Amino acid sequence: MPKILIFCxxxxxxxxxxxxxxxxxxxxxxxxxxxxxxxxxxxxxxxTGQGSxxxxxxxxxxxxxLPDDDSRVVANFGTSGSRRESFEIGASVLVNRSVxxxxxxxxxxxxxxxxxxxxxxxxxxxxxxxxVPPSVTSSVYDMELSGVLSGCELYLHxxxxxxxxxxxxxxxxxxxxWREMVEAIxxxxxxxxxxxxxLLTAQRKFLNENRRHLQAETANRLVTPSLRxxxxxxxxxxxxQLESALRARALSCQDEKTWTTTTExxxxxxxxxxxxxxxxxxxxxxxxxxxVSSPVLFSSGET
Amino acid sequence: MDKRSTELLxxxxxxxxxxxxxxxxxxxxxxxxxxxxxKATVVPIGSFQELTQRRTISWNDQKRSPKLVIALKxxxxxxxxxxxxxxxxxxxxxxxxxxxxxxxxxxxxxxxGMYTSANLVYFLNxxxxxxxxxxxxEKLGEVYICIAYDNDILxxxxxxxxxxxxxxxxxxxxxxxVEVRTKSANFRSLKSLDPPANFILAWTLSPQxxxxxxEAGTPGLSSRLNSLLAALQAxxxxxxxxxxxxxxxxxxxxxGSLFQTLDEHDLWNRxxxxxxGLFRMPKQVLRQAKKARPDSALLxxxxxxEQRGLLTLSGTDQEQLLEYVGxxxxxxxxxxxxxxx
Numbered sequence: 227m228p229k230i231l232i233f234c235x236x237x238x239x240x241x242x243x244x245x246x247x248x249x250x251x252x253x254x255x256x257x258x259x260x261x262x263x264x265x266x267x268x269x270x271x272x273x274t275g276q277g278s279x280x281x282x283x284x285x286x287x288x289x290x291x292l293p294d295d296d297s298r299v300v301a302n303f304g305t306s307g308s309r310r311e312s313f314e315i316g317a318s319v320l321v322n323r324s325v326x327x328x329x330x331x332x333x334x335x336x337x338x339x340x341x342x343x344x345x346x347x348x349x350x351x352x353x354x355x356x357x358v359p360p361s362v363t364s365s366v367y368d369m370e371l372s373g374v375l376s377g378c379e380l381y382l383h384x385x386x387x388x389x390x391x392x393x394x395x396x397x398x399x400x401x402x403x404w405r406e407m408v409e410a411i412x413x414x415x416x417x418x419x420x421x422x423x424x425l426l427t428a429q430r431k432f433l434n435e436n437r438r439h440l441q442a443e444t445a446n447r448l449v450t451p452s453l454r455x456x457x458x459x460x461x462x463x464x465x466x467q468l469e470s471a472l473r474a475r476a477l478s479c480q481d482e483k484t485w486t487t488t489t490e491x492x493x494x495x496x497x498x499x500x501x502x503x504x505x506x507x508x509x510x511x512x513x514x515x516x517x518v519s520s521p522v523l524f525s526s527g528e529t
Numbered sequence: 530m531d532k533r534s535t536e537l538l539x540x541x542x543x544x545x546x547x548x549x550x551x552x553x554x555x556x557x558x559x560x561x562x563x564x565x566x567x568k569a570t571v572v573p574i575g576s577f578q579e580l581t582q583r584r585t586i587s588w589n590d591q592k593r594s595p596k597l598v599i600a601l602k603x604x605x606x607x608x609x610x611x612x613x614x615x616x617x618x619x620x621x622x623x624x625x626x627x628x629x630x631x632x633x634x635x636x637x638x639x640x641x642g643m644y645t646s647a648n649l650v651y652f653l654n655x656x657x658x659x660x661x662x663x664x665x666x667e668k669l670g671e672v673y674i675c676i677a678y679d680n681d682i683l684x685x686x687x688x689x690x691x692x693x694x695x696x697x698x699x700x701x702x703x704x705x706x707v708e709v710r711t712k713s714a715n716f717r718s719l720k721s722l723d724p725p726a727n728f729i730l731a732w733t734l735s736p737q738x739x740x741x742x743x744e745a746g747t748p749g750l751s752s753r754l755n756s757l758l759a760a761l762q763a764x765x766x767x768x769x770x771x772x773x774x775x776x777x778x779x780x781x782x783x784x785g786s787l788f789q790t791l792d793e794h795d796l797w798n799r800x801x802x803x804x805x806g807l808f809r810m811p812k813q814v815l816r817q818a819k820k821a822r823p824d825s826a827l828l829x830x831x832x833x834x835e836q837r838g839l840l841t842l843s844g845t846d847q848e849q850l851l852e853y854v855g856x857x858x859x860x861x862x863x864x865x866x867x868x869x870x
Contacts, residue, residue, distance in 0.1 A: 322572045334580050337543055338594045339536050345570050362551050362573050385590035428536045438589045442823035467832055474829035
């Protein structure tokens with residue numbers, strides 16, 4: 227499963243990533259839009275096309291097919307407009323707030339990892355010549371980011387999202403000649419992509435190293451099989467209680483052997499309840515709950 | 530707490546400020562605050578809720594690099610306390626939230642279940658909260674208000690000066706009693722203030738082993754105790770809070786050793802009073818806290834419903850610990866000064 231996903235609007239914006247990360251088009255595409263992958267599958271890149279609606283649809287359809295992973299990083303990178311007084315052409319900018327101009331909604335990717343780039347609000351416009359709202363700080367303007375973030379919203383934490391832009395033109399001025407613009411920013415854009423990849427790797431490392439997530443995942447892995455067996459015997463509420471108690475037990479278990487003993491005993495107890503009546507099961511549940519309550523963290527039995 | 534990566538941004542690397550406060554009558558106060566965080570990146574925001582009340586926030590990720598949000602508190606500014614909180618003999622018992630969230634990272638903290646975001650929110654309109662407190666006092670005669678239930682304002686005093694603002698605003702209102710609860714060792718930031726007669730600084734202390742295991746980021750027992758002693762020395766009213774009591778393995782030795790340490794400092798007659806209580810949490814808050822801290826064996830162990838309907842830990846040790854601490858306190862202080870919460 228990909229650990230870092232990059233969404234770009236156009237092929238030109240994606241090209242430096244494809245080269246640097248040695249990504250190639252997938253042989254049998256699962257989506258009706260372009261998808262590129264590294265051979266080891268760690269990075270994936272998707273082309274959203276232009277506009278925030280398309281971007282939202284593309285991002286949501288990709289993320290809906292992936293299993294949960296709290297340390298997966300999703301990124302948007304591309305060109306943007308700016309006011310002349312804010313940034314120079316070719317400047318790299320990290321986005322700390324995204325505003326959908328059409329709806330007024332804001333999104334805030336968490337800023338957690340160091341980066342030397344200046345930061346800005348990114349306003350996502352519906353069309354290139356749209357009037358832009360006044361801003362109290364430096365801003366950039368694009369046509370996709372709020373869509374990307376809106377697509378992410380259902381699937382990811384705000385800490386998993388990173389967005390960057392390279393300023394390609396100024397607002398309220400004659401639209402730039404595409405060839406001239408490309409010539410002016412090709413080099414800084416490629417360099418920015420390189421730095422951005424390093425930032426994504428650092429963000430991934432940060433999320434992946436969160437000891438609390440790791441402990442929770444381990445506990446999940448341990449608890450799930452026992453819980454699956456319990457669902458045949460107990461009510462939803464009882465299963466929730468049991469899950470909580472088992473999780474506490476798993477989190478405070480010092481070694482695998484202790485956990486194995488706990489689950490074997492639990493299995494034994496649960497086998498007693500297979501043909502029981504509801505009230506008998508209720509009594510059995512109380513016994514099980516008492517049995518799995520963690521004796522390691524707390525000093526059960528101590529006087 | 531895991532080892533901090535060098536690539537991780539430090540706390541308060543970013544100031545999220547409500548846009549409307551950056552111009553107009555609040556602009557000067559905002560500028561003063563910004564000058565205290567000279568390296569911070571400023572991010573304008575619409576309202577603090579759109580940043581802190583998203584369901585897609587990971588508490589544990591934000592907690593590793595918390596940011597400061599500067600906002601205005603709107604609507605009700607002072608709230609009546611629930612019946613399950615101890616009122617220390619004051620019928621008109623209220624609380625205010627001058628700041629939302631805490632710099633510390635205690636595993637048992639109910640704030641994890643109250644707020645989805647681990648970022649700290651500081652409200653600029655402290656004066657409005659103080660004015661509403663005075664208005665309440667004029668209506669009710671006497672008011673007791675806690676201003677540090679949902680935060681640790683003393684820990685942030687040198688940056689935000691919240692306690693000093695409240696002292697200056699309420700010093701001449703003897704019918705208002707204010708409790709400032711803390712785990713900080715930061716009394717020095719209040720040292721320049723004359724101790725007000727209507728303020729109580731309430732220090733939460735735990736055995737060192739409990740602090741190390743469950744109170745990440747907090748000062749150790751001796752630092753907190755020194756700060757408490759400095760406050761007593763300076764003439765402040767001080768409350769001792771042993772709350773929550775946790776029945777950790779070897780609790781009798783741990784809590785016994787805590788009492789021994791306290792005995793060495795001849796403080797029992799100088800304390801305003803003392804409170805103690807078990808770990809407990811409302812069901813809804815606990816459910817959210819468990820989501821925020823899926824790694825916490827402590828939170829996932831709380832399954833037993835106690836008399837007030839709150840969830841607590843199970844086992845007889847709890848009751849024994851409660852009884853033990855109650856007895857220890859009552860053997861050192863007048864029973865009327867000991868509150869079980």
